[in-house]
Amino acid sequence: MLERFVYPLSQRISMALWGIGSAPRLSARWVCAVAGLVGVLLGGCASLPDQVVRRYSEAHRDVADSxxxxxxxxxxxxxxxxxxxxxxxxxxxxxxxxxxxxxxxxxxxxxxxxxxxxxxxxxxxxxxxxxxxxxxxxxxxxxxxxxxxxxxxxxxxxxxxxxxxxxxxxxxxxxxxxxxxxxxxxxxxxxxxxxxxKFDQVNxxxxxxxxxxxxxxxxxxxxxxxxxxxxxxxxxxxxxxxxxxxxxxxxxxxxxxxxxxxxxxxxxxxxxxxxxxxxxxxxxxxxxxxxxxxxxxxxxxxxxxxxxxxxxxxxxxxxxARVRVIADAVAHPEPRSPDVAMREGSVMRANLDLLQSARQEVLVVSPYLIPMPSMLDAFDAASAGGARISVVTNSLATTDEPLAHYGYARYREKLVRMGIALYELMPVNDPRIDNYSGAHQGSLARLHAKLAVVDRRWFYVGSMNMDRRSAHCNTELGLVVESGALAGELVDMIHREHFDASYSVRQRLETGGIEWTVPDGGQDLRMTRDPVIGWAQRIGWSLLSSLIDEDYL
The missing domain is CATH 3.30.870.10 (Endonuclease Chain A)
Incomplete structure (x- = not known):
C-alpha cells in the first residue's frame, strides 16, 4: 500500500494546486510561491494565445416552431x-x-x-x-x-x-x-x-x-x-x-x-x-x-x-414548481477579498440562505463535506429555528477522494455534537446491503449527488458540493426549487435509498469520540473507527490531508 503515498516529483508539486500548507496558513503562500517558481523554471514561457477569435453567439430564441x-x-x-x-x-x-x-x-x-x-x-x-x-x-x-x-x-x-x-x-x-x-x-x-x-488561473x-x-x-x-x-x-x-x-x-x-x-x-x-x-x-x-x-x-x-x-x-x-437558477460568476471576483466568507460563490450563498430558513427539517446530501464557519452558522441557525438536521455523505470506504474525506473527518465529531444526524454511505459489499439499488452491475456505489431539502417544500439540486473548493474555487450551477411534491419525493427517496444503506455516526457516550453503528440482527453493530479501511490507509491519507489547505481539498 505504500506506493500510493510515494508521489513522483510532478505529483508532489502539483499538489500545491490544491493549497498545500494549511498549518500554518502562512506556509501555504510559501509553498505556492515555490511551486510557482518551479513551474516558471520548468514551464518556461508557456502561455495561452493572445489573439483569440471568439465568435459571439447567443441561445436561439426563435424556437416556438420546434x-x-x-x-x-x-x-x-x-x-x-x-x-x-x-x-x-x-x-x-x-x-x-x-x-x-x-x-x-x-x-x-x-x-x-x-x-x-x-x-x-x-x-x-x-x-x-x-x-x-x-x-x-x-x-x-x-x-x-x-x-x-x-x-x-x-x-x-x-x-x-x-x-x-x-x-x-x-x-x-x-x-x-x-x-x-x-x-x-x-x-x-x-x-x-x-x-x-499561472496558479490563480489554473485553480x-x-x-x-x-x-x-x-x-x-x-x-x-x-x-x-x-x-x-x-x-x-x-x-x-x-x-x-x-x-x-x-x-x-x-x-x-x-x-x-x-x-x-x-x-x-x-x-x-x-x-x-x-x-x-x-x-x-x-x-x-x-x-x-x-x-x-x-x-x-x-x-x-x-x-x-x-x-x-x-x-x-x-x-x-x-x-x-417555482425555480430559481443560481450560477457563479465566470471568473473570480476582483479584487480578491481577504475575508474568505466574501469569496463564497453565489451558489454556496444561496444554499446557506436556504438552510438557515428551515423551521422543521433539513436534509443535506453531499459526497464531499468540508464545513466552513458560515456553513456551521447556517446549521446552527436552522437548529435554533427548531429544524432537525440530517446529513448524508460518503464513508472513507466509498469516497473517491480520501483527502477530502479527511478534511471532513476533522469536523465529524463537532457536527455530531451539534445534534446533526450524520450518515456515511456503506460499501456495497457489506452483506447487510447486497440489494441496495445504488449498486449497479456489482459495482461499488459512491455518492455523488448534491442535494439539500428544507421543510419538505424547498430543495437545492446542482453541481455544488458542500465543501470549500466549491465555495471558493470552482464555478457551480444549481437550482433552488419550491415544490412540495418534488421535495417530498426527494426526502422519501433519500430515506429509502440512503439511510438504510449508511452507517449512522454517533457520539460515543461512554469514552468520548464517535462510533459507527448499523442495524444487525435486531441490534446495533458498533464500530469505533472508520469501517472497512485498514490502519495504514487511515494514517497515510490523514497525514497527506493535513498538508493541504482545506479550501482546496
Whole structure:
C-alpha cells in the first residue's frame, strides 16, 4: 500500500494546486510561491494565445416552431400543482432523474429530438462508451443542421483531446475549452506542474453540468459525461441526481450558458491545437447509439416511461414548481477579498440562505463535506429555528477522494455534537446491503449527488458540493426549487435509498469520540473507527490531508 503515498516529483508539486500548507496558513503562500517558481523554471514561457477569435453567439430564441418547444408548451399547459404558489406563466416543470440509465437516455432523447440548437457544458466528457455516444449524438444532430455548442473544462481534457478534435472538426459544431492550462501536452500532473506560474488561473475550474435543447428543455445536476455516472462502469459507479426542466427556468439556464460561452476564459479548441490535423489521426466517434442498458422496459425508478417514449407521445410527465437558477460568476471576483466568507460563490450563498430558513427539517446530501464557519452558522441557525438536521455523505470506504474525506473527518465529531444526524454511505459489499439499488452491475456505489431539502417544500439540486473548493474555487450551477411534491419525493427517496444503506455516526457516550453503528440482527453493530479501511490507509491519507489547505481539498 505504500506506493500510493510515494508521489513522483510532478505529483508532489502539483499538489500545491490544491493549497498545500494549511498549518500554518502562512506556509501555504510559501509553498505556492515555490511551486510557482518551479513551474516558471520548468514551464518556461508557456502561455495561452493572445489573439483569440471568439465568435459571439447567443441561445436561439426563435424556437416556438420546434417540436420540443411545442411539447414543452403543451406539457406546461396541463401541469398543475396546487401545493406550489406559482403564477401561471412563471412556472417551470421538473422531473427528477435519479437513475443513471434514465438520465443518459433523457440526454440522448433531447439530442435526437433537437431541431435548432444544443448547448452543453460539462466539467468532464470522457473518452469512454458514454462520452463517445454522447458526442456521436451531438455530431448526428449537427449533421441534421442543428447548431451545437459544447463547452468543456480543460483540466481533464488532455486525455480526450483526440476525441474532442474529431468532434470539433465537423460542420455546425463549436467546441470551446474553459480556462485552458498554458501547457498543452503531457500528462495531467505534468501539465498542472508546468502551468503553476499561472496558479490563480489554473485553480478556477468550471464544475457546471448543463444540457439545453432548442431552448425548450434542459438537464442539469451532478452528472458529468462518463460511464461511472450512468451505471456503466466497474468497479465503481456514482449515485447521482439530475433534473429535467421545461419552462421559464430553461431560458435562464441558456443565459448562464451564454455568459460562460462568450467569456474570455472560453477558448475555441482551434485556437489551442491543430484540430484538422489531429482529427485525421482519430477514428470517427462511435456510430451506434444503442440504449440497450435502459432497464425495466425503459422506465425510471418510479416506473415512469423514459423521456424518449414521452416525447413520442407529445407530452412529458413534469411537476409544476417555482425555480430559481443560481450560477457563479465566470471568473473570480476582483479584487480578491481577504475575508474568505466574501469569496463564497453565489451558489454556496444561496444554499446557506436556504438552510438557515428551515423551521422543521433539513436534509443535506453531499459526497464531499468540508464545513466552513458560515456553513456551521447556517446549521446552527436552522437548529435554533427548531429544524432537525440530517446529513448524508460518503464513508472513507466509498469516497473517491480520501483527502477530502479527511478534511471532513476533522469536523465529524463537532457536527455530531451539534445534534446533526450524520450518515456515511456503506460499501456495497457489506452483506447487510447486497440489494441496495445504488449498486449497479456489482459495482461499488459512491455518492455523488448534491442535494439539500428544507421543510419538505424547498430543495437545492446542482453541481455544488458542500465543501470549500466549491465555495471558493470552482464555478457551480444549481437550482433552488419550491415544490412540495418534488421535495417530498426527494426526502422519501433519500430515506429509502440512503439511510438504510449508511452507517449512522454517533457520539460515543461512554469514552468520548464517535462510533459507527448499523442495524444487525435486531441490534446495533458498533464500530469505533472508520469501517472497512485498514490502519495504514487511515494514517497515510490523514497525514497527506493535513498538508493541504482545506479550501482546496
Amino acid at each position: 417540436a420540443l418547444a411545442r411539447i414543452a408548451a403543451a406539457t406546461l399547459a396541463e401541469t398543475d400543482d396546487p401545493s406550489t404558489p406559482a403564477q401561471r406563466g412563471a412556472v417551470s416543470g421538473l422531473r427528477l432523474l435519479p437513475g443513471g440509465d434514465d438520465a443518459f437516455e433523457a440526454r440522448l432523447a433531447l439530442v435526437r429530438a433537437a431541431e435548432k440548437s444544443i448547448d452543453a457544458q460539462y466539467y468532464l466528457v470522457a473518452d469512454d462508451r458514454s462520452g463517445r455516444q454522447f458526442l456521436r449524438g451531438l455530431a448526428d444532430a449537427a449533421a441534421r443542421g442543428v447548431r451545437v455548442r459544447l463547452l468543456v473544462d480543460d483540466l481533464n481534457a488532455g486525455a480526450t483531446k483526440g476525441l474532442l478534435a474529431e468532434f470539433a472538426s465537423r460542420d455546425n459544431v463549436e467546441l470551446r475549452m474553459f480556462n485552458p492550462l498554458p501547457v498543452r501536452t503531457g500528462s495531467l500532473h505534468s501539465r498542472v506542474l508546468l502551468s503553476l506560474h 478556477r475550474r468550471m464544475h457546471n453540468k448543463l444540457l439545453v435543447a432548442d431552448n425548450s428543455f434542459a438537464i442539469t445536476g451532478g452528472r458529468n459525461i462518463a460511464d461511472e455516472y450512468f451505471g456503466r462502469s466497474k468497479p465503481a459507479n456514482f449515485i447521482d441526481m439530475d433534473v429535467l426542466i421545461a419552462g421559464s427556468a430553461v431560458h435562464e439556464l441558456s443565459e448562464v450558458f451564454d455568459a460562460y460561452w462568450n467569456s474570455a476564459l472560453a477558448y475555441p479548441l482551434q485556437s489551442l491545437i491543430d484540430v484538422q490535423r489531429m482529427a485525421k489521426n482519430r477514428p470517427a466517434v462511435e456510430v451506434s447509439l444503442p440504449i440497450e442498458f435502459v432497464p425495466h422496459a425503459a422506465q425510471d425508478d418510479v416506473e415512469r416511461d423514459g423521456l424518449g417514449a414521452q416525447l413520442a407521445r407529445q407530452r412529458v410527465q413534469l411537476q409544476a
